[in-house]
Amino acid sequence: MTGSAGRALRGRVALVTGGARGIGRAVALKLAREGCDVAVNYYNSHEEAEELCGEILAQGRRAVALQASVADPDSVADLFAGFGATFDRLDILVSNAASGVLKPAMEMTRKHWRWCMETNALALNLLAQHAVPLMSSGGRMVAMSSLGATRAIPGYGFVGASKAALESLVRTLAQELGPLGIRVNAVSAGVVDTDALSYFPNREELLAEFAERAPAGPSLTPADVADAVYLLCLPEADKITGQTLVVDAGFSISG
Secondary structure: OOOOOOOOOOOOEEEEOOOOOHHHHHHHHHHHHOOOEEEEEEOOOHHHHHHHHHHHHHOOOOEEEEEOOOOOHHHHHHHHHHHHOOOOOOOEEEEOOOOOOOOOHHHOOHHHHHHHHHHHHHHHHHHHHHHHHHOOOOEEEEEEEEHHHOOOOOOOHHHHHHHHHHHHHHHHHHHHHHHHOEEEEEEEEOOOOOHHHHHOOOHHHHHHHHHHHOOOOOOOOHHHHHHHHHHHHOHHHOOOOOOEEEEOOOHHHHO
């Protein structure tokens, strides 16, 4: 992947799953500003996805909104069929779509386990299987993780386990796809005040604790996380693969 003055990713094609809102939206806009054409995947947020595509088109880039469930193999196949109707290659895949159940582990069921694991971990593998044939000149895959992959967070057990599985899968894919010129990494974000955080019963407590403990705080925005994804897509990051980049304003270094 070579850069050009002022827009290091000019002419690249990106697919961002869960791209209509929150961190995904910020990633899609960041990549578009840096020169990428962007396919925005969404599940329920049709209007938001179309609005985002309008913003990207206004920047002179190509954009398309694609509805799909990233946990369903058939739906992922349909996603890439729609992608192929607009683009003939893929340079950057950002696996951002996530879901799960916020309950104590003792209250969870097998259905909850499958929900978390298939949406948050299996999805990356499904996406990669379709993406690799489109990355004949190499590419980047970035999966969105969270601090719950390595820390015990109340009510987050199954989601955290799925994020730990995701980070393990990132390492495996980095090893398998490295010879093809494809670099695979994860970005693990701290507490970001998005719509998703509103589902946490202890939202205010999480935000307050983050503001108090993060030495580079007191807040973390979707744009901050998008910047980290962008860094991993730069030509200068070519030798970074199989890693999890923590973006949490230093929150996790304090114990």
